[in-house]
Amino acid sequence: MPNLIQLARSNKSLTLILLIALISAIIGLIISQQQRNPPVPEYLNTIGGNFTVISADGNVSLSDFANDIVLIYFGYAHCPDVCPMALTQIGNAMHSLPESLQKHMHGIFISLDPRRDTPVSLSDYAHFFGPNIIGTTADADTLSQIAYSWRVDYAVPDAAADSHYTVEHSNFIYLVNKQGRVVSLFDERTQAKEIADAMALWFNTNE
The missing domain is CATH 1.20.5 (Single alpha-helices involved in coiled-coils or other helix-helix interfaces)
Structure with a gap:
């Protein structure tokens, strides 16, 4: 014992x-x-927020895409270089994903130039780069508020006499997770595969 x-x-x-x-x-x-849940840089916690813009089909809010992944890009349709490059990468990234994932992936192009870009013209412009990319804009005051929340720097000339003016703007592609939180930033130089991999990764996480 x-x-x-x-x-x-x-x-x-x-x-x-x-x-x-x-x-x-x-x-x-x-x-x-x-x-x-991949790590998210701390500075991204201060960027973003829900918004409502206008598309050819009516109002579009970020909250409409809850539980899906969204890529957001701010620019303008008359942009000669970085905007079409960024939208091409967004479209290619989405197209490279399996069809089962593509239906959960969305792009929102927000024009900072409502003087020239209408919701109807933006619809055609955005869809040129991909069927899941929505072309949108808003009035100047709303765009200013959204830009502040999303840390978008831009400058639209006051005078409308010259229709060939350029809009200076920052150049980020925002990756938004299923909870509407900004989790990563890209630009037009980021390869489509890197963007696609990040989108798929975040779709399959708990956040």
């Missing part, structure tokens, strides 16, 4: 084993969670 010392040692060993198992389980859970 085991004595008290042996029982105490046995209980200590069992407790130690259970403690190690518990710690291992917690570490495994943390690692698993990190793998499912």
Whole structure:
């Protein structure tokens, strides 16, 4: 019959084993969670927010796409270079994904030039780059508010006499997760595959 010392040692060993198992389980859970939810740069926590813009089919809000992945780009249809390059990458990224994922991927192109870009003309322009890309705009005040929340720098000339003016604007592609949170930034130089991989990754995470 085991004595008290042996029982105490046995209980200590069992407790130690259970403690190690518990710690291992917690570490495994943390690692698993990190793998499912990629890290998001802290500065992105201050960027974004819901908005409502106008498309050819009516109002479009970011919240309309809850549980899907959205790429957002601010520019204008008369842009000679970076805008079509960025939209091409967005369209190529979406097209490269399996059809089962494509229906959960959306692009929103927001024109900062409502003086020249109408919702109807923007619809044709955006769809040229991909069927899942929506062309939108809004009035100047609404665009200013959205731009502030999304940290978009832009400048539209005051004078409308010259119809060939350019709009200076920052050049980011915003990746928005299923909860409407900005989780990554790209630009027109980012390869479509990198964007597509990020979209698929975030669609398959818990966030």
